[in-house]
Amino acid sequence: MSTPRSRLRPRDTVRVAFSGLRARPLRAVLSALGIAVGIAAMVAVVGISASSREQVNQQLDALGTNLLTVAPSQSFVSTAQLPAASVDMVARLDDVESVSAVGIVPDAAVYRSDEIDPNQTNAIAVSAARTDLLDTVSATVASGRWLDDVLSAFPVVVLGSDTAELLGISRTEGDVQVWLGGEWFTVAGVLDPVPLAPELDTSALIGWPAAESLLGFDGAPTTVYQRVAEGAIDEVRTLLPATVDPAAPEEVAVSRPSDALAAQAATDETLTTLLLALGGVALLVGGIGVANTMVIAVLERRSEVGLRRALGATRAHIRRQFLGESVLLAALGGGGGALLGGAATAAFASSRDWPFALPVWVLAGAAGATIVVGALAGAYPAARAARMPPTAALSAV
Amino acid sequence: MSVTTAEPVIRLRGVHRRYPGRPPVRALDGVSLSVAPGELVAIVGPSGSGKSTLLNILGTLDRADAGEVRIDGRDVGALSDKQLSALRAHRIGFVFQQFFLSPGVSALDNVADGLLYTGLSLRERRRRAARTLARVGLADRVRHRPNELSGGQRQRVAVARALVGRPSFLLADEPTGALDSASGAAVLKLLHELHDGGTTVIVITHDHGVAAELPRQVHILDGRIESDETLELV
Numbered sequence: 010m011s012t013p014r015s016r017l018r019p020r021d022t023v024r025v026a027f028s029g030l031r032a033r034p035l036r037a038v039l040s041a042l043g044i045a046v047g048i049a050a051m052v053a054v055v056g057i058s059a060s061s062r063e064q065v066n067q068q069l070d071a072l073g074t075n076l077l078t079v080a081p082s083q084s085f086v087s088t089a090q091l092p093a094a095s096v097d098m099v100a101r102l103d104d105v106e107s108v109s110a111v112g113i114v115p116d117a118a119v120y121r122s123d124e125i126d127p128n129q130t131n132a133i134a135v136s137a138a139r140t141d142l143l144d145t146v147s148a149t150v151a152s153g154r155w156l157d158d159v160l161s162a163f164p165v166v167v168l169g170s171d172t173a174e175l176l177g178i179s180r181t182e183g184d185v186q187v188w189l190g191g192e193w194f195t196v197a198g199v200l201d202p203v204p205l206a207p208e209l210d211t212s213a214l215i216g217w218p219a220a221e222s223l224l225g226f227d228g229a230p231t232t233v234y235q236r237v238a239e240g241a242i243d244e245v246r247t248l249l250p251a252t253v254d255p256a257a258p259e260e261v262a263v264s265r266p267s268d269a270l271a272a273q274a275a276t277d278e279t280l281t282t283l284l285l286a287l288g289g290v291a292l293l294v295g296g297i298g299v300a301n302t303m304v305i306a307v308l309e310r311r312s313e314v315g316l317r318r319a320l321g322a323t324r325a326h327i328r329r330q331f332l333g334e335s336v337l338l339a340a341l342g343g344g345g346g347a348l349l350g351g352a353a354t355a356a357f358a359s360s361r362d363w364p365f366a367l368p369v370w371v372l373a374g375a376a377g378a379t380i381v382v383g384a385l386a387g388a389y390p391a392a393r394a395a396r397m398p399p400t401a402a403l404s405a406v
Numbered sequence: 407m408s409v410t411t412a413e414p415v416i417r418l419r420g421v422h423r424r425y426p427g428r429p430p431v432r433a434l435d436g437v438s439l440s441v442a443p444g445e446l447v448a449i450v451g452p453s454g455s456g457k458s459t460l461l462n463i464l465g466t467l468d469r470a471d472a473g474e475v476r477i478d479g480r481d482v483g484a485l486s487d488k489q490l491s492a493l494r495a496h497r498i499g500f501v502f503q504q505f506f507l508s509p510g511v512s513a514l515d516n517v518a519d520g521l522l523y524t525g526l527s528l529r530e531r532r533r534r535a536a537r538t539l540a541r542v543g544l545a546d547r548v549r550h551r552p553n554e555l556s557g558g559q560r561q562r563v564a565v566a567r568a569l570v571g572r573p574s575f576l577l578a579d580e581p582t583g584a585l586d587s588a589s590g591a592a593v594l595k596l597l598h599e600l601h602d603g604g605t606t607v608i609v610i611t612h613d614h615g616v617a618a619e620l621p622r623q624v625h626i627l628d629g630r631i632e633s634d635e636t637l638e639l640v
Contacts, residue, residue: 323487
């Protein structure tokens with residue numbers, strides 16, 4: 010006659026482990042909290058930086074990465090200009106889809122009225138703008154209207170977003186005038202911020218013909234903007250200096266504004282790594298807390314171990330029970346931490362109008378880290394419980 | 407009623423057990439004992455007599471240093487730790503003085519835990535637990551938690567837990583030790599009823615009054631069996 014083996018179903022292992030936690034809920038919650046803080050920190054750090062990157066990516070998708078700008082390379086010489094013919098020259102290049110330009114009107118400044126001290130220029134540049142500027146740099150009008158061929162000939166101005174704020178102008182119905190280069194100019198519109206051409210935010214833009222006729226502008230552009238066919242960007246980039254200024258190509262600088270935006274998003278990576286490491290430390294401390302809880306639990310529950318051995322549990326069953334309890338405890342913290350971190354990410358993203366992004370690998374990593382921490386923290390206490398002789402366990406009441 | 411022809415449930419021959427120390431404690435010093443199926447036996451002795459060690463040996467929770475221990479026909483000395491666990495899961499039912507019930511868990515699930523390590527499904531464990539609770543007279547206390555039960559009821563739950571796996575014998579360690587006399591008497595009555603139903607019961611006690619109510623009394627002192635009397639009860 011043979012006796013069947015002792016058997017504890019996997020489902021019962023989980024049940025037994027869970028009932029161990031349920032017997033002391035406060036202690037379980039408190040020791041899971043350590044893990045939760047670590048996981049929450051790591052999830053939130055990765056989530057927030059992912060959301061930030063996602064926001065930049067969406068912005069770049071919307072703005073396009075194929076805008077190139079050409080400007081005189083010696084930017085400290087404020088009067089440096091490009092040849093007047095450069096816009097037409099660039100337009101003749103094969104892969105250029107659109108081209109536009111602005112030209113800073115030298116010595117012109119804009120004031121709220123003619124009573125203002127001429128020295129208070131607010132560093133606002135007065136620029137002549139071509140009518141196709143908005144399309145090329147993906148700028149949008151916040152209120153009022155943009156310059157068209159007719160308006161361009163008249164003393165009419167469209168303000169960059171910062172300029173409007175500096176001058177304190179919000180009305181664009183045609184009844185507001187500014188004192189610009191010794192003439193009264195009517196404010197026709199205000200632009201939204203232009204991420205790809207932030208210099209326009211601090212400009213007052215007037216029509217090319219008006220600049221020439223009213224302010225003595227010589228028609229030489231200071232910045233040329235061009236949209237280039239996606240596949241030909243590098244090629245066009247090398248061609249542009251000689252195209253714009255065949256006489257002195259080395260004095261022409263070509264840049265790609267989207268690169269600057271992308272670089273800006275990448276700079277916080279160092280900080281992310283640091284915060285991630287801090288989250289890891291919190292997780293480690295949480296793991297030590299779980300290990301401590303489990304060691305105490307094993308000491309306190311000697312008689313339970315004895316009873317279970319008397320009921321037929323093998324050493325392996327006891328080990329699995331306490332290991333399971335430790336992993337469950339950590340998982341409880343990990344789950345709570347992931348929720349907390351996700352919520353923090355969502356709250357932060359929505360407060361900045363970013364899209365919410367939480368990579369799946371973060372959640373998978375958090376789950377993995379939790380299980381590893383729980384198993385490591387529980388390994389020693391579980392082995393200790395399993396090694397306890399059943400008689401010692403029962404007599405220790 | 408004679409049961410001498412059947413193979414004994416328990417057979418000890420010249421069992422020694424000593425604990426290290428200065429001087430070493432001879433907890434059991436050549437104990438021989440045989441219990442046949444269906445017997446109701448009291449093992450009586452004062453504290454320090456070795457009866458707890460004997461309980462541990464009978465329950466396969468501890469091993470003998472020398473001598474032969476056969477439980478339910480198996481040579482315990484030759485079994486692995488795993489095999490002993492299996493033996494306890496399927497053949498031995500323990501009842502403890504302190505009950506050892508899980509607080510916050512219903513009587514039904516406490517009894518069902520007696521089958522936890524048999525691999526039966528929870529559903530089947532509960533089904534059998536309900537039946538066993540009815541057998542010990544607690545059919546109406548199935549959903550109650552230990553703190554909602556009297557001491558006597560708790561011990562009956564513990565007896566049901568020991569019984570639910572249909573073990574070869576019950577091993578009760580001071581089953582009335584933590585109870586008032588009325589509850590203790592009720593638990594003893596239950597053990598008698600189980601005995602009448604054919605269950606083998608071994609009660610370990612220091613209480614001669616308890617032992618006196620049982621048909622066979624094995625007296626133990628200083629690790630040796632002093633006397634082994636079977637009374638003809640009317």
